[in-house]
Amino acid sequence: MISLISLVVVLTLAIYMYRVDRKLKMLTNAVSSKLIIKVLNTLKSKRKLRKRYIVFEVLSSKSVGKGELEQEVRNTFKKIFGDIHLARASISLSYYDENLNIGVIKFTHIYKYKVLASLGVVKSVRDTKVLIIPLRITGSLRKALKYIKDKEQFIKR
Amino acid sequence: MLNTYVDLNIKPYKNVDLSNLLRIASKLGYVAVAIEGVDVVSNEFNRLKVLPRVTYKYMGKPITTYEGLRSHLIVYEIDQPTMIKALTSLRGRCHLIRIAKDALTGIRKKHINALRSCRIPIELSVKELISNNSINYTYLKNFLKLLPYVERGDIELVVSSYAGDEYELIHPIQLIALLKELGLSELVAIKALTGVPMKILRMVGSGV
Numbered sequence: 001m002i003s004l005i006s007l008v009v010v011l012t013l014a015i016y017m018y019r020v021d022r023k024l025k026m027l028t029n030a031v032s033s034k035l036i037i038k039v040l041n042t043l044k045s046k047r048k049l050r051k052r053y054i055v056f057e058v059l060s061s062k063s064v065g066k067g068e069l070e071q072e073v074r075n076t077f078k079k080i081f082g083d084i085h086l087a088r089a090s091i092s093l094s095y096y097d098e099n100l101n102i103g104v105i106k107f108t109h110i111y112k113y114k115v116l117a118s119l120g121v122v123k124s125v126r127d128t129k130v131l132i133i134p135l136r137i138t139g140s141l142r143k144a145l146k147y148i149k150d151k152e153q154f155i156k157r
Numbered sequence: 158m159l160n161t162y163v164d165l166n167i168k169p170y171k172n173v174d175l176s177n178l179l180r181i182a183s184k185l186g187y188v189a190v191a192i193e194g195v196d197v198v199s200n201e202f203n204r205l206k207v208l209p210r211v212t213y214k215y216m217g218k219p220i221t222t223y224e225g226l227r228s229h230l231i232v233y234e235i236d237q238p239t240m241i242k243a244l245t246s247l248r249g250r251c252h253l254i255r256i257a258k259d260a261l262t263g264i265r266k267k268h269i270n271a272l273r274s275c276r277i278p279i280e281l282s283v284k285e286l287i288s289n290n291s292i293n294y295t296y297l298k299n300f301l302k303l304l305p306y307v308e309r310g311d312i313e314l315v316v317s318s319y320a321g322d323e324y325e326l327i328h329p330i331q332l333i334a335l336l337k338e339l340g341l342s343e344l345v346a347i348k349a350l351t352g353v354p355m356k357i358l359r360m361v362g363s364g365v
Contacts, residue, residue: 059181059323072290079291080338113334120331121287129324133185134331 050109052137053094053144056119058101059131066096066103072125073105077118089115094141100152102135104144112137161188162329163354165230165253166210166282166317168193173322179205181323186330189358191230208361212255215240219250230361232280238263244275252357253315255280261299269303273311278353279303282319283327283335297339304340307349314349315357 028036058064070093078086089111096103107115119132135151138144164187169175175195179202182190189206201207210230213220217240219233231250235241236257241264247254254277256264261281272279281303286296307314316336320326329350336346 061324076290113337116331116334117338120327120335121292122290123287123324124290129322131181131324131326132331133328 050139052107052109052112052139053141054105054107054115054119054137055135055144055147056103056105057133057135058103059133060101060125060128062128063098063101064125064128064130066093066098068125069093069096069103069130072122073118076122077115080118080121081114085111085114091115095145095148097148100148100155102148102151104141104148106141160186161351161355162186163189163191163350163358164318164320164326165191165315165354165357166193166232166255166280166319167191167326168319168321169195170321176202178320178323178326179203179207181326185326185328189354206358208358213251215247215254217243219247228361230357235260238265238268241268241271244271244277247277248275251277252360253278253280255282258285258296261285262295264299264302269306269312272303273306278313278315278357280315280317282317283332284319284321284325301339308341308345313353314345315353316349 058069073093074086074091077089077091081089089107091105091107091111094104094106105115105119116134119134122130122132124130136144136147138147162185164182167178167182167190169178169192175192179190183203183205187205189208191208191210193210193212195209208230209228210232211226212232212234215233215235230252232253232255233247233251234255234257236259238260241256241260244254254272254275256272256279281300286293286300303312303314306312316332318325318327318332332350333343333346336349337343341349
């Protein structure tokens with residue numbers, strides 16, 4: 001009896017799926033692919049903007065201050081990509097250890113490559129030559145700080 | 158081929174500590190570098206392969222003999238756009254053609270066609286693209302002219318740092334991100350730092 005019922009249920013589901021699939025195909029044929037792409041892009045753009053944290057190390061001949069570095073990174077980003085992208089990327093220096101020369105930059109996830117590119121372009125901070133090396137990108141500040149702590153312990157050892 | 162980043166153009170300044178420069182290059186993740194203007198270098202430094210590089214100025218025809226340059230990277234530098242002609246004569250005589258800043262700024266369609274037909278990888282350097290914490294507009298404008306041909310596979314591109322000291326080096330991930338932002342696909346950008354330079358390194362091993 002149970003097997004019979006299950007067989008009926010499976011058959012009904014299969015017929016239903018077949019019909020839904022056919023309807024979907026008809027619908028996709030009716031709507032042009034350009035429109036689908038447009039809708040998908042709109043959906044993508046309306047997704048929540050997430051934060052990312054990039055852990056970086058600074059190699060410099062002299063020590064560099066937190067404010068100066070943040071200003072220089074922002075200026076470089078602005079020069080390359082403009083004011084609108086700078087505002088959208090919302091770049092800020094969340095953490096900077098002047099002894100270890102390691103810091104964390106917060107930004108919006110869709111600007112990952114733009115931020116990386118602009119960090120590569122930063123070559124000096126107030127007449128001090130610098131090289132910014134990206135170490136890791138994390139999804140939370142806690143993980144970024146944990147990475148720095150682990151690195152600090154590794155250096156001490 | 159991933160993570161086998163190669164920098165084919167490092168030209169240290171006179172007072173630069175070479176071992177420190179190589180240490181930073183190794184730290185950045187490069188597996189091999191080619192150094193210009195240094196006579197004797199060890200083959201390997203901290204797992205980083207070091208290769209001597211010789212650059213000749215292209216004056217319309219190649220040099221006929223390369224004595225004592227069996228394991229060297231041989232490059233021809235073009236510093237004027239008018240010199241971008243008859244490049245097929247360089248085929249089999251050099252590993253790479255470097256387009257200098259002045260040559261790139263005056264490049265035209267006929268020059269690009271000459272570069273396409275010679276089938277030798279082209280080297281462009283980031284040091285000339287980046288100036289004063291910004292991107293050099295005139296260089297970028299002409300750099301962008303080449304990119305569609307690179308994307309299509311008509312021109313093989315190698316991007317190098319042309320660093321004089323450790324601060325002028327650039328992290329490969331940052332370089333890939335920069336190329337991606339300029340309009341290259343990620344795959345081609347990675348190829349410009351890994352695949353094409355590695356192919357050239359294999360050619361250096363077997364001589365010109």
